Amino acid sequence: MRRRVIDGRFELGERLGGGGMGLVWRAWDTALHRDVALKEVRPPDPAMDEHDPALARELRARVLREARALARLNHPHVVTIHHIVDEGEDAYPWLVMELVTGGSLQDRLARGPMPPSEAARLGREVLSALRAAHAVGIQHRDVKPANVLLRSDGRSVLTDFGIAAVRESSSLTATGSFIGSPEYMAPERINGHEGDPASDLWSLGMMLYVAVEGRHPLRRATTLATLAAVLNQAVPAPERAGTLGPVLLALLTRDPAARPDPATLD
Incomplete structure (x- = not known):
C-alpha cells in the first residue's frame, strides 16, 4: 500500500x-x-x-x-x-x-507507582522544561503522565505543548468538550482564569502525586464530579511519598500565589 x-x-x-x-x-x-x-x-x-x-x-x-x-x-x-x-x-x-521510543510516564505507571526519589528526579526534569517554556511566554496547560515521554536512557521529555495555542477563557470548545485533562487541571483554570504559570505547577504536583501514590486523589466517576472535587475537596495527604509529601501538598494548594516559586520548588 x-x-x-x-x-x-x-x-x-x-x-x-x-x-x-x-x-x-x-x-x-x-x-x-x-x-x-x-x-x-x-x-x-x-x-x-x-x-x-x-x-x-x-x-x-x-x-x-x-x-x-x-x-x-x-x-x-x-x-x-x-x-x-x-x-x-x-x-x-x-x-x-524527535521520535521518543521509551513510552510515556503513563505506560511506566501502569506497571506500578514510582519510589519518591525517582519521582522527584523526574519532577525536576519536567520542572526545568516548564521553566524554559515559561521564560519564552509559553504555558503547557496539559501536564499529565501521557505527555511525559521517556527516552531509552530513562530521561524524561515533555511534549504536546499544542494545547497552549488555545486560550479560550472557559477552557471549553464550541462543542462543549474540554481542552485539557480535568483531573490534572488547576482549579483556577477550571474557573476560567488563565495566564498564570503556577497553574502548570499544580498539574506537575498532581502528576507526581499519582506517580508515587498509584492513584488519583480527586478522580471521580464522571468528568463533572471530578471537576467538582478539584474545585472543592481537600487533597488527602499522600501515604507513600515520604519526604516528597510536603512538596506535593505545597503544590496542590488552591491559591496559585501560595504555591512555591519554581526556584524554591527545584
Missing part, C-alpha cells in the same frame, strides 16, 4: 496517538533517513473552519508562533522540533519532532 507523504519528504507510518489538538504519527524522513514523529495539528472542534474562520486563522497563527518558540528552546527535557510544515492559511501545520 502506498504511504501518504507530507511535504514531499515525510512518509507516514503507524499512528502513535492523539489528543485534543491533533494526531501523532511515526514517519520516515526520506531526506535524512531517520524516523521522526509527525504531529498533525487539528482544532478540537472539527467545524471551527466553517463556523468561525477568524478563530481558525488565529489558532493556526498561534500554533505556528508557539512551535517556532519551542523550536528555539533546544532544551534536553522539551521534545525537539526539527521542522514545521506550513501549507498555508487554508491548512493546519504539521510539526516534525
